[in-house]
Amino acid sequence: MTQRYFIYFSYDGTAYHGWQIQPNGHSVQAELQRALSLILRQSIEVTAAGRTDAGVHARVMVAHFDLNSASPANLSEWLYKLNRVLPRDITVTRLQPVAADMHARFSAKWRTYHYYIHLDRDPFVRFYSYALHHAPDFHEMNRAASLLTETADFGAFCKSHSDAKTTLCQVREARWIQLTPTRWYFRISANRFLRNMVRAVVGTLLDVGSGKLTREEFAAVLASKSRSCAGESVPGHALFLEEIEY
Numbered sequence: 001m002t003q004r005y006f007i008y009f010s011y012d013g014t015a016y017h018g019w020q021i022q023p024n025g026h027s028v029q030a031e032l033q034r035a036l037s038l039i040l041r042q043s044i045e046v047t048a049a050g051r052t053d054a055g056v057h058a059r060v061m062v063a064h065f066d067l068n069s070a071s072p073a074n075l076s077e078w079l080y081k082l083n084r085v086l087p088r089d090i091t092v093t094r095l096q097p098v099a100a101d102m103h104a105r106f107s108a109k110w111r112t113y114h115y116y117i118h119l120d121r122d123p124f125v126r127f128y129s130y131a132l133h134h135a136p137d138f139h140e141m142n143r144a145a146s147l148l149t150e151t152a153d154f155g156a157f158c159k160s161h162s163d164a165k166t167t168l169c170q171v172r173e174a175r176w177i178q179l180t181p182t183r184w185y186f187r188i189s190a191n192r193f194l195r196n197m198v199r200a201v202v203g204t205l206l207d208v209g210s211g212k213l214t215r216e217e218f219a220a221v222l223a224s225k226s227r228s229c230a231g232e233s234v235p236g237h238a239l240f241l242e243e244i245e246y
Contacts, residue, residue, distance in 0.1 A: 001068075001069065002066050002067065002068055002100070003066070003067050003069065003073070003097055004064055004065070004066050004067075004097070004098050004099070004100050004102060005064065005065055005066075005067060005073075005095055005096060005097055005098065006062055006063070006064050006094075006095070006096045006098050006102065006104060007032075007036075007046065007062070007063050007064070007065065007092060007094070007095055007096075008060065008061070008062055008092070008093045008094040008095075008096070009032070009058075009061055009062075009063070009090060009091060009092040009093060010057075010058055010059050010060060010061065010090075010091050010093065011028050011057065011058050011061065011089055011090040011091070012057055012089040012090075013028070013052060013054070013055050013056045013057045013058070013236070014055060014057075014089070014127065014237065015087075015089060016028050016054065016055075017054045018051065018052055018053050018054045018056070019048055019050075019051045019052045019058075019061070020051050021033075025054075028052075028061075028090060029046060029048065031086060031087055031090055032046055032063065032086070032090065033045060033046055035082050035085045035086045036065060036082070038085055039078060039081045039082055039085065040067060040069075040078070042067070042068060042069075044065050044067070045065065046063040046064065046065045047063055047064055047065070047103070047104050047105060048061060048062070048063040048104055048105065049061060049062045049063065049104045049105050049108045049111065049244050050105065050108075050111060050193065050241065050244075051195070052239075052241060053195070053196065053199075053236050053239075054236060055235070055236035055237045056236045056237075056239045056240070056241070057128070057237075057239070057240045057241070058240065058241040059240055059241065059242050059243075060241065060242065060243055060244055061241060061244070062104050062108070062244050062246075063104050064098070064102065064103065064104040073095075073097065075095045075096075078095055079092055079094070079095055102246075107246055108244050108245065108246055109191065109245050109246060110172065110189050110190070110191060110243070110244070110245040111189065111190060111191075111192070111193060111241065111243070111244050111245075112173075112187065112188070112189040112241075112242045112243040112244075112245075113187075113188055113189075113193070113198045113239060113240065113241055113242060114185045114186065114187055114239075114240045114242045115130070115185060115186040115188075115198060115199070115202045115234065115238055115239050115240075116128060116129040116130065116183070116184075116185045116238045116240070117129060117130045117131070117132055117183070117184050117185070117186075117238065118130070118131055118132070118182055118183045118184075119131075119132055119133075119134075119135050119182040119183070120182040120183075125183075127237060128237065128238060128240075129183070129238050130234055130235060130237075130238040132206075134210070136206055136208075136209025136210055137208075137209045137210075137211070138176045138178070138184065138209065140208055140209060140215065141176055141205045141206070141208050141209040142175055142176050143215050144205055144208045144213075144215045144218040144219075145174040145175055145176065145186075145205060146174070146175075147215070147218060147219055147222060148171045148174040148188070148201065148222075149171050149172060149173065149174055151171065151222050152168055152169075152170070153167050153168055153225050154167050154168075154169050154171075154194055154197060154222075155167040155225030155226065155227070156200075156204075156221050156222055156224055156225055156226055156227060156229055156230045157194060157196070157197045157200040157201050157204070157227070157230055158194040158195065158196070158197060158200075158227060159194070159195040159196035159197075159200075159227070160227050164194050164195065167194060167225065169190050169191065169192050169193065169194065169197070170190060170191045170192075171188065171189070171190045172189050172190065172191075173187060173188065173189040174186075174187070174188045174189075174201075175187055176205075186198075186201075186202050186205070187242075188201065189243075196233055198239060199233040199234050199235075199236060199239060200227070200230050200231070200232075200233045202233075202234045203230070203231040203232045203233050203234045204218065204221060204230045204231035205218075205231075206231065206234070207231040212231075213231075
């Protein structure tokens, strides 16, 4: 008998070369599979709701795995043991049995990312927020960001030589939100994201905020569907996967 489980977890991506297993890099997926295989005493492979790049964090990530066992699950014991053997920068928060047709990636309806920036010098946020030396025009950036919810093709923000089969995405929310007088974050929700998409969007919006691009020129970037027309990608350390909705 095979039972499928959803596993909910969070991680600090600083020490990892992203979510996905790769030949010459430390990955979150490898650590999670190692811990699950050890605790459950069989080889476990997990499929996540998405892939985060090197240095990117997740407050909430969801993955699924299949367990070949007819025994009833002691989920609280599994949870305790997993968190004992996982590195301290990965924490499992929930294990949930699900139907066999539930898929962590394909069943997800919406994903939300936050990108954090700060304008003040603060040693306690520098590893999780992007420092700007001058305040951008957040009003103009939000005017430009509103165009994202009216766009279907995000080829302009897709990493070059990506293996994505389509660059179509549905963005339902995209806006800058103020936390304090010197700290903001960009919130974006979509049904799917392309590789490097959020970091490229933020970098291009910051060009709008600095006066390098107008809202109309930002619209032209979107219409071009060409990565070479968009701005530079911002660093990954300030990007968080915040929510996944099923």
